[in-house]
Amino acid sequence: MRSRFILWQVYHPLQAEGGAQVTDKAHILYGQEQGYHIEVVTPDRVNSFLMLEDDVVIASNITADTFPPPLFQNLISRGIKYVFFPHDYAPICKHRLFFPMRPECHSCAQREAWLPILLHSALIIWLSPLHRQGWLFLCPEIRQHPYALIPSPIDPEKFYDMGRPRKDIISAAGLWPFKGRGNLIAWAKEHPEEQVDVCGGIQEDILLPSNVKYIGDFPHAQMNEIFNNYERSLFLPNTPQPFNRFVAESYLSGCKLMGNRLIGCLSYPWFKSREEVARYCSQSPVMFWRAVAPLARV
Amino acid sequence: MKPKILWNAKDHPCLNSGYGLITRHLTPLLSKRYEVIIYAPVYQKDHIGRYQKMLVLPGTKPDYGEELILNHYREHGCNALIMVGDMWPVVRSDLPKLAAAEEVYWIQWGAVDYLPPWPNFILEGLRYCHKIVPFSQWGEGKLREYGFTNVAPAIWPGLDTKLWKPYPRNNFPKVASSLGFEEDSFRILIVAANQGRKNFPEHFEGIRLFRQKNPEVKIKLYVHSTIKGDRNLIDDLHYFQLADMTRIADEYTVACGAYSEEHMVMMFASADVVVAAALEGYGFATVQAQAVGVPVITLNEGASQELTHGGILIPPKDWSMEISNIKKAVPNEMAIATGLEEIWRRGPDRARWSKGAEWVAANLDWERHVAPQWYQLLDRCFEEKKRQCWSVPEPSKRLNKQARAIVEVV
Numbered sequence: 001m002r003s004r005f006i007l008w009q010v011y012h013p014l015q016a017e018g019g020a021q022v023t024d025k026a027h028i029l030y031g032q033e034q035g036y037h038i039e040v041v042t043p044d045r046v047n048s049f050l051m052l053e054d055d056v057v058i059a060s061n062i063t064a065d066t067f068p069p070p071l072f073q074n075l076i077s078r079g080i081k082y083v084f085f086p087h088d089y090a091p092i093c094k095h096r097l098f099f100p101m102r103p104e105c106h107s108c109a110q111r112e113a114w115l116p117i118l119l120h121s122a123l124i125i126w127l128s129p130l131h132r133q134g135w136l137f138l139c140p141e142i143r144q145h146p147y148a149l150i151p152s153p154i155d156p157e158k159f160y161d162m163g164r165p166r167k168d169i170i171s172a173a174g175l176w177p178f179k180g181r182g183n184l185i186a187w188a189k190e191h192p193e194e195q196v197d198v199c200g201g202i203q204e205d206i207l208l209p210s211n212v213k214y215i216g217d218f219p220h221a222q223m224n225e226i227f228n229n230y231e232r233s234l235f236l237p238n239t240p241q242p243f244n245r246f247v248a249e250s251y252l253s254g255c256k257l258m259g260n261r262l263i264g265c266l267s268y269p270w271f272k273s274r275e276e277v278a279r280y281c282s283q284s285p286v287m288f289w290r291a292v293a294p295l296a297r298v
Numbered sequence: 299m300k301p302k303i304l305w306n307a308k309d310h311p312c313l314n315s316g317y318g319l320i321t322r323h324l325t326p327l328l329s330k331r332y333e334v335i336i337y338a339p340v341y342q343k344d345h346i347g348r349y350q351k352m353l354v355l356p357g358t359k360p361d362y363g364e365e366l367i368l369n370h371y372r373e374h375g376c377n378a379l380i381m382v383g384d385m386w387p388v389v390r391s392d393l394p395k396l397a398a399a400e401e402v403y404w405i406q407w408g409a410v411d412y413l414p415p416w417p418n419f420i421l422e423g424l425r426y427c428h429k430i431v432p433f434s435q436w437g438e439g440k441l442r443e444y445g446f447t448n449v450a451p452a453i454w455p456g457l458d459t460k461l462w463k464p465y466p467r468n469n470f471p472k473v474a475s476s477l478g479f480e481e482d483s484f485r486i487l488i489v490a491a492n493q494g495r496k497n498f499p500e501h502f503e504g505i506r507l508f509r510q511k512n513p514e515v516k517i518k519l520y521v522h523s524t525i526k527g528d529r530n531l532i533d534d535l536h537y538f539q540l541a542d543m544t545r546i547a548d549e550y551t552v553a554c555g556a557y558s559e560e561h562m563v564m565m566f567a568s569a570d571v572v573v574a575a576a577l578e579g580y581g582f583a584t585v586q587a588q589a590v591g592v593p594v595i596t597l598n599e600g601a602s603q604e605l606t607h608g609g610i611l612i613p614p615k616d617w618s619m620e621i622s623n624i625k626k627a628v629p630n631e632m633a634i635a636t637g638l639e640e641i642w643r644r645g646p647d648r649a650r651w652s653k654g655a656e657w658v659a660a661n662l663d664w665e666r667h668v669a670p671q672w673y674q675l676l677d678r679c680f681e682e683k684k685r686q687c688w689s690v691p692e693p694s695k696r697l698n699k700q701a702r703a704i705v706e707v708v
Contacts, residue, residue, distance in 0.1 A: 093687070094687065095687065095690050095691070098690050098691075100690075100691040100692060100693045100694055100697070101693065101694045101696065101697055102691055102692075102693075102694045103694070104684070104685075104687075104691075105687075107685055108685060108686075108687060109682065109685040109686045109687075110686075178690075180701065183701055183702070236701060236704075237701065238693050238697060238698065238701040239693050239697060240697070251707065256706065256707070256708045257705075257706060257707040257708075258704060258705075258706055259704070259705050259706075259707070260700060260701050260702070260703055260704060260705055261700045261703060261705060262697065262700050262701055263705075266705060266707070271707065272707070
């Protein structure tokens with residue numbers, strides 16, 4: 001019997017539109033085209049889902065409360081292989097993208113529970129070299145563990161330069177506190193001559209400088225159109241971001257980037273030209289299945 | 299900055315209830331090390347007050363809704379909520395949900411006073427408590443048997459041992475007289491809330507049997523409780539033919555909580571025996587009797603087993619089930635009668651029961667014994683909480699530096 005790939009996800013990738021779900025959706029669709037048997041298991045059915053010994057679990061975007069350690073201990077005791085594919089710093093860091101990289105993170109209470117689970121995994125997938133560095137800061141013990149670096153999948157046919165006239169600066173989700181709201185506001189205040197438009201990532205009223213304007217929340221499919229109106233994109237997170245698809249997408253859409261060293265995609269050595277970024281990001285599902293498929297029994 | 303604790307023992311520290319006394323004696327000691335804010339809906343109903351230098355917050359759930367504790371906790375930026383009291387009503391509140399969502403760091407110090415099997419609502423609700431601190435080692439053992447891993451070592455509530463210490467039997471003749479006690483009488487004392495679980499009928503039947511067997515003994519009984527509660531004690535006393543030899547506490551003074559701690563000491567010290575044969579998670583009457591050198595008759599089940607050092611443990615004869623599916627033990631009435639007879643035969647020499655007083659002095663002083671255990675526990679809790687990273691931490695200095703260095707890709 002062929003192995004099934006069981007994707008554990010907090011949200012169903014075909015029903016939600018967060019970055020992790022967009023990534024998983026691309027991997028699932030490509031995997032299905034290749035003929036792999038893929039099942040998505042969300043927390044509501046993880047306890048009732050019948051696991052088989054030949055299954056390969058891909059623990060993608062899980063949290064400690066939705067997929068707690070005993071589920072993994074069960075896999076380990078049954079000899080079921082699993083891939084660990086974090087999209088942020090959960091399940092160890094419950095603050096996820098707020099991962100502060102503080103010295104006390106080494107004695108984090110969650111670390112004790114999850115380190116053995118990481119070490120028992122067949123493979124760990126990171127979204128970028130910076131993402132891996134963050135995890136190594138938390139768990140230096142996994143330095144020698146098998147891993148793959150797989151960038152977020154982006155379709156260059158959906159994100160491209162439309163050749164329109166451009167002006168000003170765009171930032172997506174930059175007003176989330178963990179995506180560097182303070183840095184963005186400080187930068188705008190220091191550059192009053194620049195107009196910064198911000199989309200997405202806002203849930204409360206915020207007092208913004210006069211040169212920062214919130215333009216609303218847009219569906220992912222509309223973002224290429226939006227980016228093509230702007231000359232530059234700005235993103236200044238204050239904690240290490242695993243990849244940050246907005247940065248890569250806006251770059252492919254023709255924006256010049258202004259960022260910092262806490263943006264995961266910028267830690268790839270190939271993030272130097274649009275051609276290279278398009279090549280690697282479009283190949284992401286291929287790279288993903290090339291890493292994962294050998295774990296299956298044929 | 300000192301960690302902030304919201305202390306909820308229900309009763310105001312000025313009240314002489316068990317929980318009032320706990321708050322009165324322990325919170326000033328805790329406030330030496332932490333910032334303690336007291337929430338005391340019983341007595342402090344509608345304005346903020348102070349006890350010593352600590353804030354006392356008001357409000358009851360019926361007036362302000364379920365979220366009142368959460369509002370107090372948030373408003374004052376508390377780091378932990380210590381709930382003192384019975385666990386079973388707490389697990390039916392919103393608190394387990396708030397604790398599960400990490401809205402509140404919940405420490406529960408209280409009585410475990412139910413026989414297995416425990417109802418599911420208790421087992422489910424206590425799972426979310428961050429630290430369960432039982433009043434007794436018996437309770438701790440039961441929690442561990444049920445597989446709880448969030449259990450701290452038991453901490454016995456204390457006594458003011460400067461006040462609660464042995465006194466000669468006839469030291470307080472006026473108080474004794476007010477209780478109906480005479481010098482040549484065998485003085486029996488019951489101090490218990492008027493609740494079904496306190497086994498008043500079995501206590502009364504035990505005393506009746508003792509009286510029946512020893513008609514020559516001049517028995518006087520004083521019941522420190524309210525006449526009406528779960529039972530009508532006047533009716534009970536008539537039923538068990540004890541009304542002629544019994545006095546009951548003044549209803550109004552009990553209702554106002556106005557019997558002072560000093561009065562309670564004198565009351566206990568004037569008795570020859572205290573009967574407290576109920577399944578308890580702690581048992582204040584048990585330790586108070588022993589503290590003043592008076593023997594106590596307790597139940598050989600629950601916390602009394604570890605607390606009775608100067609007295610007689612009697613076996614349960616059966617169990618009963620309360621409305622909330624909680625099982626309680628019922629004492630053997632004949633054993634109560636036998637216990638009374640043994641204590642009466644030994645005579646009023648309190649030296650025979652001195653082990654109880656010695657044990658209390660060596661284990662239950664607030665300052666020497668109870669507070670240090672709390673310091674140790676709370677320090678550990680705050681350390682654990684830090685490791686659990688409750689609040690969103692500031693990024694490290696290194697990250698801040700990296701965040702400021704602009705990179706451009708054209």
